[in-house]
Amino acid sequence: MTLELDKKQYENLLKLAALGNALANSYREEPIDEFDSIVEMLYKKADEAGLSDLVQKDEEGTLYPSEGLEMMLHSFVEEYDQSLFWDRLIESLVERDMIAKHGEEGVDALKEEDYLEEQTKLAEGYAAEFEENDIDNLYLKK
Numbered sequence: 001m002t003l004e005l006d007k008k009q010y011e012n013l014l015k016l017a018a019l020g021n022a023l024a025n026s027y028r029e030e031p032i033d034e035f036d037s038i039v040e041m042l043y044k045k046a047d048e049a050g051l052s053d054l055v056q057k058d059e060e061g062t063l064y065p066s067e068g069l070e071m072m073l074h075s076f077v078e079e080y081d082q083s084l085f086w087d088r089l090i091e092s093l094v095e096r097d098m099i100a101k102h103g104e105e106g107v108d109a110l111k112e113e114d115y116l117e118e119q120t121k122l123a124e125g126y127a128a129e130f131e132e133n134d135i136d137n138l139y140l141k142k
Contacts, residue, residue, distance in 0.1 A: 010049040017042050018065050019073055086130060094122045 005013060021039045025031035043063035046055040054069040065073065098107050098119065107115070129137065 005049075007050050010045075011051055011054070014042050014046060014051065014054060015069070015073060015076075018069065019076060022073065022077070086127075090123050090126045090130070093126055094119055097122055 017039045021035045024035050040063060043055045043065075046052055046063075054066050055063050056066045057063050098115075102110065110118075
């Protein structure tokens with residue numbers, strides 16, 4: 001298979017592949033080799049695409065993202081992490097509040113429409129609070 005890309009498209013493909021590989025492999029002791037090999041293939045072609053500044057090579061010849069590429073990717077990861085943080089925090093608080101109000105069996109017994117309505121109302125309230133005050137009013141009670 002042949003894929004024709006201009007320089008900008010190849011750069012974006014390289015970024016997407018590096019982001020995907022980081023997401024899939026950064027926390028694993030044993031990386032997913034199939035993903036690593038695809039990213040390695042893209043890194044090998046970076047010079048040919050005029051993007052050698054995005055890739056570096058270590059002493060063993062292993063290719064990896066340059067500092068410049070890492071910085072570009074970091075902004076995407078940071079934005080994603082922030083969004084995920086707020087989404088998960090709100091989901092957890094809503095689940096906690098629903099169980100506190102109805103009990104686990106009571107939550108399971110709610111009609112889907114009623115559950116979604118209450119869940120949405122709680123989530124919107126937390127979202128508004130965090131939008132206005134960040135975590136300034138969030139405290140842990142012991």
